[in-house]
Amino acid sequence: AQGTVMLNLNAAGAKDTISRHIYGHFSEHLGRCIYDGFWVDPGLNIPKQDRIRMDVVNALKKINIPNLRWPGGCFADEYHWRDGIGPRDQRPKMVNTNWGGVTEDNSFGTHEFMELCSLLNCEPYIAGNVGSGTVEEMAKWVEYFNFDGISPMANLRKQNGREKPWKVTFWGVGNESWGCGGNMTPEFYSDLYKRYATYARDYPGSPLKKIASGASDWNTNWTEVMMKNVPAGQMWGLSLHYYTIPTGKWSHKGSATQFDEKEYFSTMKNCLAMDEIVKRHSAVMDKYDPKKKVALVVDEWGVWTDVEPGTNPGFLYQQNTMRDALIAGSTLNIFNNHCERVKIASLAQTINVLQALILTEKEKMLLTPTYHVFDLYKAHMDARLIPVQFTSPDYVSGDEKIPAVNVSASLDSKGVIHISLVNVDPSKKITVSSILDGTKWSGVSGQIVTSPKFNDYNSFDNANKITSSKFTAAKKNGNKLTVELPPLSVVMLELK
Ligand code: AHR
Numbered sequence: 037a038q039g040t041v042m043l044n045l046n047a048a049g050a051k052d053t054i055s056r057h058i059y060g061h062f063s064e065h066l067g068r069c070i071y072d073g074f075w076v077d078p079g080l081n082i083p084k085q086d087r088i089r090m091d092v093v094n095a096l097k098k099i100n101i102p103n104l105r106w107p108g109g110c111f112a113d114e115y116h117w118r119d120g121i122g123p124r125d126q127r128p129k130m131v132n133t134n135w136g137g138v139t140e141d142n143s144f145g146t147h148e149f150m151e152l153c154s155l156l157n158c159e160p161y162i163a164g165n166v167g168s169g170t171v172e173e174m175a176k177w178v179e180y181f182n183f184d185g186i187s188p189m190a191n192l193r194k195q196n197g198r199e200k201p202w203k204v205t206f207w208g209v210g211n212e213s214w215g216c217g218g219n220m221t222p223e224f225y226s227d228l229y230k231r232y233a234t235y236a237r238d239y240p241g242s243p244l245k246k247i248a249s250g251a252s253d254w255n256t257n258w259t260e261v262m263m264k265n266v267p268a269g270q271m272w273g274l275s276l277h278y279y280t281i282p283t284g285k286w287s288h289k290g291s292a293t294q295f296d297e298k299e300y301f302s303t304m305k306n307c308l309a310m311d312e313i314v315k316r317h318s319a320v321m322d323k324y325d326p327k328k329k330v331a332l333v334v335d336e337w338g339v340w341t342d343v344e345p346g347t348n349p350g351f352l353y354q355q356n357t358m359r360d361a362l363i364a365g366s367t368l369n370i371f372n373n374h375c376e377r378v379k380i381a382s383l384a385q386t387i388n389v390l391q392a393l394i395l396t397e398k399e400k401m402l403l404t405p406t407y408h409v410f411d412l413y414k415a416h417m418d419a420r421l422i423p424v425q426f427t428s429p430d431y432v433s434g435d436e437k438i439p440a441v442n443v444s445a446s447l448d449s450k451g452v453i454h455i456s457l458v459n460v461d462p463s464k465k466i467t468v469s470s471i472l473d474g475t476k477w478s479g480v481s482g483q484i485v486t487s488p489k490f491n492d493y494n495s496f497d498n499a500n501k502i503t504s505s506k507f508t509a510a511k512k513n514g515n516k517l518t519v520e521l522p523p524l525s526v527v528m529l530e531l532k
Pocket residue numbers: 064108109110111211212336384385390
């Protein structure tokens with residue numbers, strides 16, 4: 037089966053910048069993300085810097101990850117940063133009450149995280165503790181990170197081996213304060229936010245971009261109260277969390293690999309809801325902030341399935357299939373198309389947790405289909421969004437339908453156009469045609485991530501089943517571009 041559809045795009049209309057930080061990531065002290073993910077046993081026989089595994093670092097550097105959010109998530113509101121500095125053998129141990137009740141030794145703390153960011157060449161995004169931490173504790177952490185001079189916290193930092201401040205910019209004030217971060221009402225939290233944010237100081241040369249804990253899913257009331265109660269200038273960004281749950285039910289989310297077409301369809305439908313969710317929160321923000329000065333920060337997103345059988349339910353370890361690749365491509369297209377408001381996003385979570393880019397098993401490491409999509413999409417970072425007019429054919433399942441194809445396009449600083457197209461239909465090839473008037477281009481090339489089945493995945497025995505490869509089904513004929521999108525595909529085109 038096949039369908040044809042027209043797409044209108046004019047590079048002269050490129051305006052808003054797609055912030056590179058939309059391509060950000062999240063690493064929580066959860067399951068095997070930090071411990072046994074980034075930070076491994078000293079005896080593990082792989083290249084390491086200190087205890088940071090370098091195969092993981094090198095893979096993430098290749099896709100230019102722009103930022104990394106840490107230490108949570110729910111963990112952030114129980115994390116006391118002073119437990120994670122100083123000689124490692126003297127650091128107190130703690131119980132990770134949110135995630136599996138395991139004991140951790142605090143061997144990965146502020147200095148180790150900042151070393152990781154420096155190896156990755158990415159910006160840190162720190163989530164401060166509001167739920168169980170004090171105003172003083174947060175204020176002192178900022179001083180420890182950012183003050184260049186003589187002060188108790190700067191002196192302590194120097195004593196621990198770091199002379200110069202790190203100049204951290206992105207600063208989260210709590211996480212999910214409506215839930216694991218303290219079960220607050222938006223009214224109560226908005227006041228608390230102002231109090232914590234007041235003492236999270238801007239030190240010379242280090243102005244903070246303060247990000248308030250935001251709503252989840254469709255809860256626009258939280259966004260409304262925050263926008264109403266926090267004056268302009270006190271909040272750089274407001275967060276939003278939305279996870280794709282395959283079945284839509286938290287009690288039984290669905291398997292990461294064993295699902296039929298009905299569940300595949302509901303997953304993609306739930307994934308595409310991100311567009312409407314972002315629109316609704318943006319509309320509320322527009323009422324109070326028509327000039328779009330406050331950023332919408334989607335600092336947790338991705339598919340959340342049941343854990344892999346036999347693994348610790350508190351560790352949130354799940355496999356990653358072709359379906360995940362389609363979720364990544366579609367969601368990133370949505371964020372690109374809303375880049376006038378969405379300035380940061382963080383996929384949850386980088387390694388071994390939820391929709392991961394990388395899975396590890398002792399010395400082995402594999403790149404997931406999601407990783408390969410981020411590799412393709414890095415072309416959009418800091419490019420200008422080209423608005424696209426396009427009506428997709430439907431992908432129909434029973435009496436429901438969703439758009440089969442989604443798209444975003446950008447123009448980079450060298451004048452190169454990139455168009456990312458996703459076809460979620462599992463059986464239809466779709467031909468997309470576009471007349472590129474007013475645009476100079478002499479040729480088209482492309483890359484694709486695809487696989488015959490939506491539940492194909494990379495395993496440690498077959499780690500390259502799904503990768504990216506050259507895409508040759510895009511043709512130029514005069515000013516007309518014709519693209520044949522195979523079923524279940526994520527395609528990135530380059531026109532220059
Ligand atoms: O990413 C897993 C968890 O999901 C985070 O800790 C929390 O913020 C969210 O509920």
